[in-house]
Amino acid sequence: MGYQPGKGLGKNAQGIINPIEAKVRKGKGAVGAYGNERTKQSLQDFPVVDSEEEEEKEFQKELGQWRKDPAGPGGKKKPKYSYRTVDELKAKGKLAGRSSAASAGELAQVKVIDMTGREQKVYYSYSQMSNKHSVPDEGPPSMSTQDQKGTGFALPELEHNLQLLIDLTEQDILQSARRLQHEKDVVVSLSHESRALQSRLDVEQDAIQRMEAVLAMVERFPSGEMAPGEGPTLQECARIFETLQTDYYEEYKMMGLADLAVAVVQPLLKEKLRSWDPLKDSTYCLEDIGQWRAILESRDLHSSAPDSNMDPYHRLLWEVWIPVMRSCVSSWQPRIVGPMVDCVEMWAPLLPLWILDHVLEQLVLPRLQREVDNWNPLTDTVPIHSWIHPWLPLLQSRLEPLYPPIRSKLSNALQRWHPSDASARLILQPWKDVFTPGAWEAFMVKNIIPKLALCLEELVINPHQQQMEPFNWVMDWEGMLSPSSLVSLLDKNFFSKWLQVLCSWLSNSPNYEELTKWFLGWKSMFSDVLLAQPLIKEKFNEALDIMNRAVSSGMGGYMQPGARENIAYLTQTERRKDFQYEAMQERRDAESVAHRGISAGVPTNFKDLIQTKAEENNIVFMPLVAKRHEGKPLYTFGRIVIYIDRGVVFVQGEKTWVPTSLQSLIDMAK
CATH class of the missing domain: 1.20.1310 (5 helical Cullin repeat like)
Incomplete structure (x- = not known):
């Protein structure tokens, strides 16, 4: 079976080594009559505690104690003591501290007399009372015991002093625990504050380093102490400000370096534009201005005006570029229109809207008005449309004030005109699409x-x-x-x-x-x-x-x-x-x-709408040949005579023309 002497049974030799021993029962009783029958070897090999036997022994022991006096006959009762650990005391002190409504300073002066026990006790605070020892009651003593106490050795003052010492000790323990907890809280708070200050210190240190870098860049710009030409050039200034905007944007905005840019660039740009003639080279400095526009102009600003809150780029143009253009326009001959139009068109994409309007309305248009006032169609050999019409894409409706004097002068020139002279048609033809249809028709009818x-x-x-x-x-x-x-x-x-x-x-x-x-x-x-x-x-x-x-x-x-x-x-x-x-x-x-x-x-105008409604209702709508009222053509709408004026239909009444709605017109025609 695989047994080997000296080794246990089983695959891993985990079984018993010695064979099972027999045990002789003491008497002739049955199995279990003499208690546990396990051999000594069995107990050594398999040490198992029999819980049932232990419980049985405990029960039998307690069963025989119900009639015995714990103190024994004539003996003294053994006293019972109540112990409390420091942790329990701290926990009870915390609960008492949370439930207390008044502060420790107010409760320290309160005298409390406790008469809940066998003896009267005096406490000097509610906290002492809440922390008193809970000595277990032994129940009301028997008469013999009371007699014995009455005649025994009693020391109430000593007991009071001992209790007072215990209470004071407990208070010291609680106060020490509170101070310790307070110190721990202070340490935690200071550690948090230290970390916050360290983080803030790192941020401030980084800000100082960035500010020093910005200051180093700013100090490169020319100052009043530098001689002309010693500072950076216009291109170098542009690169410096591009670096400031890219790498130090917060400092750029916080310190308002855009205003510094205007102060730095203005003298450099003014010096560069000093000898510039816009009519000869309209693209001069165009690339430089475009570069500074990308640097200075605010993306959120759609319009501005010449005031203290002007955008930096707008202020740069207003103080540097506008004076050059003002001087150029003042000496410009309006009849030589090409160079000036080319210059304005070339610079228009870089100009803010209000500056472009200023150039056109305050500089160019007054010069054109003065030139129109001096124009004589009978003696001038240059047709007026050749130096007015090139401004149409830029000035558009702003040229309207020039048209009445032009028509007036043309009308005066046509007083002695004969149709055999074809020059009049050549002069007037370019204005046909410029004047409004009404103004053109009136001019033709009159002249x-x-x-x-x-x-x-x-x-x-x-x-x-x-x-x-x-x-x-x-x-x-x-x-x-x-x-x-x-x-x-x-x-x-x-x-x-x-x-x-x-x-x-x-x-x-x-x-x-x-x-x-x-x-x-x-x-x-x-x-x-x-x-x-x-x-x-x-x-x-x-x-x-x-x-x-x-x-x-x-x-x-x-x-x-x-x-x-x-x-x-x-x-x-x-x-x-x-x-x-x-x-x-x-x-x-x-x-x-x-x-x-x-x-x-979809009808394009009111006349088309009337035509559509007439077709839908089978009503004849057609013009009356050579019939007009106040210059408006007359139409027949069924049996009714009407005319249309600015989107309103008028019906011929007995004495006057009466405006009416389209539906009323249809009803009358039916």
Whole structure:
């Protein structure tokens, strides 16, 4: 079985070494009658405490004590003592300290008489009372014991003194514990404060080092004691301030070094710009100013003004760059416009808005106004638009005050003008898109149209020997006059004479072939834009009708063979051309609408809105030819006559024109 003498059983020899021994029972009793039967060897090998046997012994021992006197017969009762450790005393003192409502100084003077025990006790503070010894009560003594105490050895004064010593000792222990805890708290607080001060000291030390570095950089700038040229150059100053902004930004802002930059750079930049002529070299120093703009200009500042709170970059330009420009503009000839415009356009991206406005409004514009006042269109050889219009992108609406005197001088110059002089058109043409449409139309009506009307009145229409120069002088103004003004001019001063000559010719046995050529020749003198005007169409159609009536009625006596057919063919051809032109125009409009997509359906003005509403409600909306009220064209909206003025529709009443809403207009038209 693997047993080896001297070694225990089991795989790891953890079993017993000696074989099991037999033990002889004392008597003839059964198993367990004589107690534990384990052998000595068993107890050595397996030392197990039998808890049940121990409990049984303890129970039997206590069971026999219930009738015995603990002190023994005639003996004294053994006294019981209560012990308290220092830790328990400290814990109880802490609880008493938390629950106490008054301070120790106030409670120290309180005398407390304790009569809760067998004897009267006196305490001199509530804390002493709370820390008194809790001697366990033995219960009310028997009569024999009381008799014995009454006759025994009693020392109440000694007991009182001992109790007082105990209380004082406890108080000393508690006070010492409190002082120790206080000192520990002070140590912790001082350690925290020490760490905070050390951290602050490190921060202050770093700030001192950074400030010393900043001061070293600042001391490199020129001062009053330095001779000119000894300090750093403009580029070196820029690099120093870039380093300050990049590496020492907090110190840069805290110390307001931007103001120092202005004081340092201003004399250097002023010296550099002393000999600068902006009209000769507009890009001079442009790169330097751009570099200082990146350094000095505040990103949060959108506008400023010449005051004490001006941005450093703005102040630098105001004190250095503006004086140079002011001197340059004061000696500038406004008619030599190119260099000054180039200079302003070149510098505009670097200038704050208010400085650019100052240059344009306070420096350039007054010079232009004085030059316009001195301008004479009759004697000056340089056209005024050549030195005014280049300023349009910069000045824009600021040039409006110059336009009335310009129109006034042009009007005076046109008093003796004749349409044969084409120079007037060349002078006025550049102003067509500059003046407002109303101002331009009024200028044309006042100064040009009357001259053209006289020219048409002097025109002699002679089919056999026609002089076309006067008519060509008038038609040269087609792009300058509005279509309505030109149509009205031709209607009043040309077509009446032209139709009269046609009727006179038809009444004298004309050559219809020549008549047809004459008709087509005059029609070819009109542009497609004019031929598309309803009134022009009406006049040429009227001429065709007169010719048709002449050949149909045989007016004029002898009728050439084929004349009726030729006139009919001419009429059909002209009507077909009109129809084709209208169809092509409609197709172009449809393609334009399709190209614009959905946005084409949105009315662009009030007239388009009225047109849309008229189409939606099947109401005829069309202009009345050659009918106006206060210069506004009249329209028919159903059976109502209206005109539109600044987005308001007016309806003709019995005596006056009354404004109305669009819905009311639709209701009245229905």
